[in-house]
Amino acid sequence: MPPVQHLLFPQANGDCCIKSGYLEGDDQFVVKVSGGFYDNPAQGLASNQGLMMAFSAQSGEPQAILLDEGWLTALRTALAGRIVAELCAPKHIHAIGIIGTGMQARLHLMYLKSVISCRQLWVWGRSETALEEYRQYAQEEGFEVNTTQSAAELAAHCQLIVTTTPSREAILQAADIQPGTHITAVGADGAGKHELAPELVAKADKILVDSWAQCTEFGEISLAFQQQLLAHHTLTEIGTVLVQNSSFREHDQQITLADLTGLGVQDVQIVKGILRG
Amino acid sequence: MPPVQHLLFPQANGDCCIKSGYLEGDDQFVVKVSGGFYDNPAQGLASNQGLMMAFSAQSGEPQAILLDEGWLTALRTALAGRIVAELCAPKHIHAIGIIGTGMQARLHLMYLKSVISCRQLWVWGRSETALEEYRQYAQEEGFEVNTTQSAAELAAHCQLIVTTTPSREAILQAADIQPGTHITAVGADGAGKHELAPELVAKADKILVDSWAQCTEFGEISLAFQQQLLAHHTLTEIGTVLVQNSSFREHDQQITLADLTGLGVQDVQIVKGILRG
DSSP states (O other): OOOOEEEEEGGGTEEEEEEEEOOTTOSEEEEEEEEEETTGGGGTOOSEEEEEEEEETTTOOEEEEEOOTTHHHHHHHHHHHHHHHHHHOOSOOSOEEEEOOSHHHHHHHHHHTTTOOOOEEEEEOSOHHHHHHHHHHHHHTTOEEEEESOHHHHHHHOSEEEEOOOOSSOSBOGGGOOTTOEEEEOSOOSTTOOSBOHHHHHHOSEEEESOHHHHHHHSTTHHHHHTTTTTTOOEEEHHHHHHHTSOSOOSTTOOEEEEOOOOHHHHHHHHHHHHHO | OOOOEEEEEGGGTEEEEEEEEOOTTOSEEEEEEEEEETTGGGGTOOSEEEEEEEEETTTOOEEEEEOOTTHHHHHHHHHHHHHHHHHHOOSOOSOEEEEOOSHHHHHHHHHHTTTOOOOEEEEEOSOHHHHHHHHHHHHHTTOEEEEESOHHHHHHHOSEEEEOOOOSSOSBOGGGOOTTOEEEEOSOOSTTOOSBOHHHHHHOSEEEESOHHHHHHHSTTHHHHHTTTTTTOOEEEHHHHHHHTSOSOOSTTOOEEEEOOOOHHHHHHHHHHHHHO
16 A cells, blocks of 8 residues: 545645555555545535546556445445444443544444444534434434534543544543543544544553554544654554454453544455455 | 555556646646556557546546546656757757657657657667567658667767666666767656666766656656765756746756656646646
């Protein structure tokens, strides 16, 4: 996987990242263009944009262009979140907390259902309308839903929290989080984005990252890392934990944090899944 | 322009680079996937592969996918070569030398015609068949053509030399080059590729680069740069010279070298030209 390319479009409140990857021995390599244009919904367009492409690793010829409008990115991110929940979630979860009301907030909840039995839900959003729409969705998925515009209130009730927004300022503070909480942070995928206060990141007992290089450069933990608040933390890559076939969480009082920036190899795998299907 | 992404496919003798760019104020941004698979011709396929894409800078939506199989990359590279020839070529050219017989060797010659009046041509290639095919092409373009499998012989006759191969070993040596020669090197666009001996690069009196960052990392001059042979050279970016609106060559005895790795902004401009057209 080459380093991710980032483009910024401040005039449109948008950003774009370009990821690519190739698994040795595969028939194809994958290039993914993934945009987030956060004023799109006001124009009746989805925030997530982009496409995925497969090219022959033997001849370089284009094999497939998947005009998925970011859906496959959201899907593989939600699936990564499910894997992380299996590795990190505490045994007893009274409520799940979702920060954000967009596509990732929905897909993530849908995939959590199969590994987390809890059906109590808190959801945080800035817009009452979006919160009500999310409530509808989550109720249909079988959850009892509480909405709030206070992230602290959500954190007080929830032991498994997922942050899914493109925020550029902290939504959750260190004081909000109780011992025994797991947080999966998926929103921060570019420089300047973060949803957690750096002091909250530093408060985590254990930190899981999808890529050390990406997360320290532009992930949720990058601000705390660059402020040298993580000098006493080990940043463990998910792949390492999966190979060991063990849980990441050691006991129920730990605060665990997983930072998912998204890997080109995830795009490779989901495109392969589709081309095979 | 984010840094270029590179993928390598050693089992297929192929490589791929991904370039992207956005000019502030433009309606679109551009992503380009450009592959070179050098065993393709034996299968009846072109070596150059890939496509260019335009996306809205306002919403991120895909606007156009240009399945050009690398042709637009070759075209904009040849056009850059024409600009470089105007800045660097000596006044008196007895013969033009082309190293390589592929698509870039053809397009480059076609575009040189309008700025260089010389119609004497030497062409170097490894295959007699490819040389004869190139001779046909160049004769139809109005050139008197000499073919050779000795790059030194070519260099002895030519004052304007263009290197267009994906070679990973030096084709031209320092001793081959006469004072008053200009060389445009376009083949080296990824780590490990080079067509000129590092000592030849160091022998140049003046060096022009399309991007300091790209050329020192993976361009023709990168090997000499990394071996610290260029400590006494100034690496001048083409944009700087164009803004000054002056020639780069100062007198007819200088050896000048231009290293073109290709810029995402060239892809932006050629896609804009097509979408407008």
